[in-house]
Amino acid sequence: MPITVRVGPSINTVRKLDNPNRFASVELNRTPIPGSGAIRAWQMNAHTAPVARSRDCIFQVFEIDVVVHFIERLNLPKIKRGWFDPNPDHPSGYEADAPRDPSHWKLDVANVSVHEYSHIMDVVRAVERRLNIEFNQAGVQEQLTIQWLCDDEAGAYQRLFALAGQRLQAMGIAEFEQLMARFQQHQAQSETERAARRAQIAEHESR
Numbered sequence: 001m002p003i004t005v006r007v008g009p010s011i012n013t014v015r016k017l018d019n020p021n022r023f024a025s026v027e028l029n030r031t032p033i034p035g036s037g038a039i040r041a042w043q044m045n046a047h048t049a050p051v052a053r054s055r056d057c058i059f060q061v062f063e064i065d066v067v068v069h070f071i072e073r074l075n076l077p078k079i080k081r082g083w084f085d086p087n088p089d090h091p092s093g094y095e096a097d098a099p100r101d102p103s104h105w106k107l108d109v110a111n112v113s114v115h116e117y118s119h120i121m122d123v124v125r126a127v128e129r130r131l132n133i134e135f136n137q138a139g140v141q142e143q144l145t146i147q148w149l150c151d152d153e154a155g156a157y158q159r160l161f162a163l164a165g166q167r168l169q170a171m172g173i174a175e176f177e178q179l180m181a182r183f184q185q186h187q188a189q190s191e192t193e194r195a196a197r198r199a200q201i202a203e204h205e206s207r
């Protein structure tokens with residue numbers, strides 16, 4: 001039976017960004033909790049079946065929920081002086097004392113955060129795709145199937161969390177760091193950047 005992995009974000013917002021060129025940034029939070037990495041399983045579900053002539057059960061994982069921890073940094077002085085040009089060909093933000101055109105709107109934290117959230121969800125979906133492949137590779141399911149005392153469900157899950165954690169740790173987060181870095185380059189024509197600006201426009205239109 002395949003293992004289904006669901007992934008969601010956890011975002012820690014910091015109201016300080018020392019980069020005059022950026023309204024905001026996002027990065028993976030490598031140490032969100034002592035002893036934990038940026039990518040962490042927080043919920044698991046296993047089928048259980050009793051083992052004949054024994055007090056043991058087979059616990060077989062079929063569902064894992066994973067959280068990816070991010071840090072979002074906001075450049076408040078820049079946002080305060082920021083405007084947004086929703087030109088459909090080149091939507092973009094800029095800093096000025098006044099808008100260059102009456103169709104431009106004032107940037108604010110909510111609008112900028114919608115932009116960053118769009119990047120975050122692009123990363124979350126990429127992690128989810130990757131983990132669903134990873135946890136369904138040959139041999140992984142066997143690793144996440146254990147024989148354990150039926151009465152000690154808590155102990156069984158503790159063991160299963162440790163095993164899943166080892167798997168996540170073995171994978172590392174280098175490739176997600178790279179993915180994040182690509183998203184951070186903010187190339188105006190990249191798909192993630194276009195999606196983020198579309199999200200910003202939609203958020204403003206919904207006001």
Ligand SMILES: [Zn+2]
Nearest residue numbers: 119186193196
């Ligand atoms: Zn962006």
